[in-house]
Amino acid sequence: MRHHAADPVAALLAVVARDALDLVTSPALGRVRACAGADCGALFLDTSRPGTRRWCSMNTCGNRAKKDTQRAKTTT
Numbered sequence: 001m002r003h004h005a006a007d008p009v010a011a012l013l014a015v016v017a018r019d020a021l022d023l024v025t026s027p028a029l030g031r032v033r034a035c036a037g038a039d040c041g042a043l044f045l046d047t048s049r050p051g052t053r054r055w056c057s058m059n060t061c062g063n064r065a066k067k068d069t070q071r072a073k074t075t076t
Contacts (some may be wrong), residue, residue, distance in 0.1 A: 002074030
C-alpha cells in the first residue's frame with residue numbers, strides 16, 4: 001500500500017509521533033534499551049524473548065563489540 005501526502009515530511013513526523021505515543025502508553029516501554037555499543041547512543045525496543053538484548057543491531061554494534069573482545073583475548 002502506498003500513501004501520498006502533500007507534505008511528506010510532516011506526514012512522516014506524524015507517524016513517528018503516533019508510534020511514540022503508542023509506545024509510551026504500552027507495557028513495552030519497559031523494554032526500551034540503550035545500545036551497549038561504545039560509540040552508539042541509539043535506543044531500541046528489545047523484543048527478544050528473555051529481554052536481554054544489548055545492541056541496537058547485531059550487524060553493527062554487536063559485531064564490533066564481539067570483534068573487540070576477540071582482539072583483546074588474542075593480544076594478551
